[in-house]
Amino acid sequence: MSVLLFIVLFTALGGVLSVLAAAVFLLLPEAQQKNVLPHGISFAIGALLTGAFCGLIPHAFEEVQPQQLSTLSATILAGILGFFVLEKLLVWRHCHSNACEAHGEDSHDHHHGHSHGAQAGHRPAGMFIILGDGIHNFVDGVLIGAAFLTDVQLGIVTSLAVAAHEIPQEVGDFAILLHSGYRRGEALFYNILASLTTVIGGVLAYFSLGDLHDVLPYFLTLAASSFIYIAVADLIPSLHQKTDIKTSLQQIGFILAGVVLILVMQGIAHRFESVA
Template identity: 25%
Template sequence: MASRFFSSRRTGLALAAGCLLFATLAAANARPEELSVSQIEEQLQNCPLVEALNEHKRATAPETASLTSQIFSVLFPGSPAVNSLLATLYISGPPNFLLALCPPNIDPSSLSVMVAFAVGGLLGDTLFHLLPEIFLGEDSPDHVSFVMVEPNKNLLLGLGIMVGFFTFVAMDKTLRIVTGGEGGHDHSHGHAHTESTTALTTSAETSDKSTGNLKQRKSATGSTGSAPTENEEKEINPSVKLGGYLNLIADFTHNITDGLALSSSFYASPTIGATTTVAVFFHEIPHEVGDFALLIQSGFSKRKAMGAQFVTAVGAFLGTFIGIAVQEFGGNGVMLDDTPAPGIWGTSLTWGDMLLPFTAGTFLYVGTVAVIPELLETGKDKGVEIRKTITQFLAVALGAGIMLAISWD
C-alpha cells in the first residue's frame, strides 16, 4: 500500500504542493525575510506527509555501517576542525616518510602510472563527491532531502569553481614567467615534471661535461699536479638551483590549497571530507616523489631534499587553519543567536560555502591541465606506447573506481 502510494508521480506532485502549503501556513506569522533556507527546510520536515515519507525511507532503506564508514569513523572521530587537522597529518606525514625508501636517482617520468592513478582519484572525487555536494547537498539516511533553488546561488557556486581553476592557472603562469618559460616546471601539484626534469638533467650534464673537460685539460698540462678527488662536488648550473628553490615555493603554495580542500570538505560533510582525504593522499605520493627527484637534480642531498619536503608540508597545515577560520567565522560556525547569517549578494551562501567550489576548481585544474599533457606524451616505439597507454587508462579507471565505490557504499 505504501509503495504504491509513494510511487505515483501525481501523488508526488500533490505531496509537494501539500507540504509547501503546510510550510507556508506554519510560517504565516513570520515575515519571508526572517526565514532562512534551513528554517524553511525544518518547516518542511515537520509536514505530516514528509514525516510519512521519512518513515517509509527508514523502513525500506535502513542505515547500515559499511566497512569504509567504520574505518572513516576511526580515522576521523572528532569535529570538522579536528578531522581536518587529522586529515592534513595523514596526507603530509606518510608520503614524506616514504622518501627515505626512494633512491636519489629516481626519474620522475617513471611515475606516469602512479600519476594516472592519482588523476583518476582526483577527478573521481571531484565528479562523484564534490560537485554533487556543491549543487545538491548530501543525502541523509533518515529523512528525505529538498533542494532549495535560489536566484543566482548556482551562479555564485559556478563562479567559485572558475575562481579556483584560474587561481591555479595564474600560479602556473607566474612560475613559467619567473623561470623564463623553460618548461615552466608545469608544477601545479607537482606531477608534470617531464619537461622540467629533462631541462634540469640536460643543464646538469652540460655542466658536468664542461667541468670534466676542464679537469682533463688541467691534468694533461700538469697545472693541477694531481687527479681530482672523489670528494669534489659537481657544479650545478645556477638556473638549475633556482628551479629547485622555485619548485619548493610552488610546492608550499599548492600544499596550502590541499589544506583548504580538506577543511572545506569536512565542514561540508564527514563523507566528503574522508573521500577527499583519500584522493589527496593518493595524489601526494607521486607528488612528493617527483618533487624529491627534482630537488636531487637541483643539487640537494637526499637528507636536505627530505627536510625541504617536510618544510613545505607546513603549507598544508597553514591552509587547513585558514580554511577552519573561514568556516568558523565566515558564517558556517555556531552562531550565538538564531539569526540567519548574512548571505553573499542576496543569497543564502556564506564565504565558508565558497571554499568547496574553490576546491573543486583546483582539483579540475590539477586533474586535467596540469597532468593530462604528461599522459599524452608519446615516444617512437608504438608497441611500447600502446601498452603504456592501456596501463595508464587502467590506472585512471582504478583511481576513479575507488572513489565511486566509496561513494556508492
C-alpha cells in the same frame, strides 16, 4: 571524533605520507621509476576527477539554494581560468629567469622536476621549490578543512584525492632538491617541513571558516576547479606522449582504479560517519 581532530589527522597523514612515498619511489632503480611514475599519474587523474565531480561539486550544490547554482557553476569556471592564468604567469616568470624559450626548454617539464630541472644545480632553485610547495600545501589544507567542515565523508575523500596528486608532484620536488645540492636527508626534511603547512591550512580553515557556513560551498567549488585543472591541463597531456595500445590500456586501467578507489572510500567513509 571531533572535526578538528579529523582535519589535523588527515592533513598530517596526507602530507607526510605523500612525501615518504615520493622518497621511497626515488630509491627505486631509474628504469623502474620510469615504469611506475606514469601509472601513478594515471591513477591521480581518476582520483582527482572523481573527487571533483562525485564529491566536491555535488556537496557544494547541496549546500546552496537553487538560485545560487549558477553562481557556483560560474565559480568553477572562474577557478579553472584563474588557475590557467596563474600557471601561465609562473611559466612566464620561469622562462624569463632561465631563458627556456631560447634553449627550447619545456618549462612545464621543468616545473615537475624532469631532466631540465636537474641541470640547475643552484641552491636558490631548491629553496624556491620548498617555498612554492609550502604555499601549495597550505592551500590544500584550507580546501581539506573546508571539506571536513561541510561533511566528514567529503573531507576524507578530498584528502585522498589531494594525496593522490601530491605523490607525483613530491617526486619532482624531491628530484629538484637533490639536483640543487641538497643531501637526501636534507631534501626529505625540507619536504616534510613544507608538507606540514597542510596542517596549518586545515587548522586555520577550521577556526576561520567554521562560522562562515555560506562561504564553504565556494571553497568546495574552487577545490573542484583545482582538481579538474590539475587533471586536465597538467596530467592528461603527459599521457598522450605514448599512444601504443598496451600503454593506452594501462593508462585507462589506472585511471579507472583511481575512480574506483575514491568511490569505494566514499562508501566506507559514509558508513563510518553513520556509525559515529
